[in-house]
Amino acid sequence: MPATLSYPKTTTIFPQGSLNAANAAEFQQDLTTALQDSHTQALIVNLGQIESLDSAGLMALVSSLKLAHKLGCVMSLCSVPPAIKIIFELTQLDQVFEILDSHVVKF
Template structure:
């Protein structure tokens, strides 16, 4: 019997600063573009550089998660600071999204 190894194609997006109504549409476009690239099976969103997140930023992530699920892909969040993580907890989206530690470790463990 042969062993079959699957190596998923991973894309990483590293937003920085504020994810809010001023840039949420552009952020959502970037996420959509990354997800629809040929053979991408995992999209990691590295939140290490994100200082604040409002409802528009959250909706961009939710829309991207829905698209990923429809495409059979995985969208994972990583390197979220405690301040950003609490936003997901307060909105109960922490149970919807997959969270990883650091992006580099998430890639290695995939």
């Protein structure tokens, strides 16, 4: 019997610039759309190009993580810049999100 490897469909989102009150609703909609795609089993949010993050941006990520759990999807963050990672640590959201060093998904 041959071995079979099954890889889930992974969707990656690459936001840029600032995630703040001005664009958090649009960002959250992008995440929701990606998660609701019937083929998406894992969502990676690559924060490598994010310069700033405020509470509205954090809430968009948290709401999307809740939706991912509800839909049975994996949601991870990767390439988080040090200045942004501090925000996750101060809010203790680094204990909630899976934060990867690079664009690799763990299952």
